[in-house]
Amino acid sequence: MLKGIPKILSPELLKVLCEMGHGDRIVIADGNFPSESVGKNAKVIRMDGHGTCEVLEAILQLFPLDTYVDHPVQLMQVVPGDNVETPIWDEYIKIIEKFDGRGGNAISHLERFKFYGEASKAYAIVATGESALYANIMLQKGVVV
Template identity: 55%
Template structure:
């Protein structure tokens, strides 16, 4: 055990976060996200939701200050009547850690989101059951 590391950050996830460099993307996928088929590196985070995982990661992980939107959410598919309150919860967590607040968040069309995810450094697979609980965060620098 280490001091200051949230309990849900596994040794494997900590290693991945440490390995990542400035500009690398990390996907946090919900239970429906095709994580295993798209990941270069896959970290399972079963038993945890996207919001809690994001909050734990952002305690350790700087968001990129050199891009307009270091956080990407999946845009609602036209005609889908899903409730996306989880995206508000995600934005609230981002606001805790980034002075740009909601301006740090962009929405990406579903298939563009998948393409971006395939190019990510790693994917964290959660068991988040709320629809549209997927996001991509871009790593910044430690100053």
């Protein structure tokens, strides 16, 4: 046990967060995301019993977002024609605001297959059991000062 570390963060995930350097990306994936196939060149960490919001909040306690890019956070755009609401995105904004002054301005949206392409280059993918649709979120690491 360590003091000050969110209990949800496993030793494996802590190691990955520590290994990541400036500009590296991590995906917090919902339960529908093809984590293993998209992440075949990444470190895939299973957190099936947890949701994306709790994982995001824990990671951002230790992980600075990149200040050298306008949008260090990316979400998967809703596919045109999908009649889907994304209230989880509002939750993400609230969480990001706690740790980064840009809040929602730190976020951009990528078309579904572009998101998959960028996610395939991520350092790590955290596979959660999140059931909300379009709940995938990609973070780009900044500099620890």
